[in-house]
Amino acid sequence: MNILVTGILLSGTYALIALGLTLQYGVARIMNLGNGETLVAACFVAFWLYTGLAINPLLGLLLIAPTAFVINWAIYAVALQPLVKRARNRGQLESDSILATFGLLFLLQGLMLLAFGGEYRSYTFLAQRFDIFGYSYGLNRVVAFVAAVIIAAALWFFLYRTRQGTALRAVAVDPNSANLVAIDVARTAAFAFALGGAVTACGGALLSTFYTFNASMGVVFTMKALIIVIMGGVGDLRGAVLAAIILGISETLVASLIDPGLTLAATYGLFILVLLFRPQGIFGRASS
């Protein structure tokens, strides 16, 4: 029970990171391997806001999310849109965007190493006890989880209950057909990429309230987010959330029952199962 709750609490932030990536990959068709760097940058900004200006990380979200949105929009417009335009097919865009976002990964990581150094950082925020079913957990983890649920719910409302959200989902299904029903595909893709960045940044800011972070940990989170996205089915919100919960629980299981050094092995174990039995993802449809 203890493991289950810890796992679910952890999965809240995983879900946000993966939702960000699934928007970028599912709608904008960019597999953003620098996604984890957005997360780490948000961690540092939240850290700086809290320790420097005494701004509550939850309030900080109001600043971090719009900033991440603008920066990611700029990245898409400057660096990635030219690749979308020149790509002759999906495969070429995929390999181009993988290489370009590797560049982004290293560039951002290098800049953050220069700015913040390589050491681990953390700050104490809401480090109090909170009891669920007789076990106690850090209040910061519970608050981060609740915030993640609220953000994910808002995202769901936007995608399934508004016009613009429907346009986003239409582009995710088929960009060419979306074009025929008067959706500005290029603009929608840029918007989705920026929104994905903002959601990931929220995940990062929440993560920083209870997690020790450093400038070079982004890659591990990108890896986990990618596996969650594949597991849930690319572009599928429900799938991403469910997969994040499965990953959070199995990681906590392995860490507490076998060895904390094997969390990535747990992630890979799940990945292999998905590849062998359901390569299109839990909710995904078979595609080309």
Next chain:
Amino acid sequence: MSGFLTDLRAGEWRALALGAGIIALAATLPLFDQGFYLSISVNIMLYAALCTAWSLFSGPTHYVSLATAAFYGLGTYSVGLGIDILPYPLLVVVAALVGALVAGLVGAMTLRISGVYFVIFTFGLAELVRQLVTWTQTKFATAMGLYVFTDFMEQHIYWMLLALTAVVFFTGFLINRSRLGFAMTVIGNDETVARHVGIDTARAKIVLFMMSGAFIAIAGAITAPRYTYIEPPSAFNPMISFLVVIMSLLGGTRRLWGPLVGVIPFTIAMDFISARFPNHTSIVIGLAFFAIVYLLPNGVTGRLEQLWTKFRTRKPVEHARATAEERA
């Protein structure tokens, strides 16, 4: 498959002779210097072997494999674990088998589905193997690292790497002349076409990936004595994977010797940068990736070839344009 080397064309004989000449020349290097130049030449030769082996698979398929560090580390560990039990040459064979086996498993799981899954899987493979090795060592062994004591000097490692590079080149040369090489060319150009003309695309890719993995593992086995002390973070250093991708793509993978054009200057540049500006290596690597995507999509050799064909066909093109304008 007709004659093995019997029906070589004159140009191919010339290429082979030139290659043999260059190898012979390169082999004399340790006679002139035993210090800095030999040391950096070992690095260059290591990356020459790694990048050429990487390009065997990733060149024609365009799949960015990041499994290099995993195979390399497995090769290093094969030697580290077995050095007290088995003779060294046998360990090199073991390394090759382990590399091929892991490559086969990874390939069988991902290459049947899609290229993206392959990239994602290899992205964390080195880290996964590192975690598993670390865990096994802390669980079943007392020490974290392994000692490798041999009589090999720097120049012996250099000669072995040179020999490996030569073998990889020769293998690549044979593959290009074989049915497999032809199949890969078709797959690289259009996979749907390849399937329609009856090529087992998944099998061809897996076989090639296994060869590439085996060669990379051998490179790890050869350089193991250089470390003396082997531990997971240095053996499975993910940087190796990224550097191999950059060097190969900067050089260009369309020609067998293309990666070399990237390896030699980039190894020297990285050596300089990591000595003088250790905090800026990530930024340099990031910029190198941007350079590949935006400036040199086919590498330096691809760009040179492009310029060469443009230079050769400029007059006919101008002529054609002039006649087209006349008609209009």
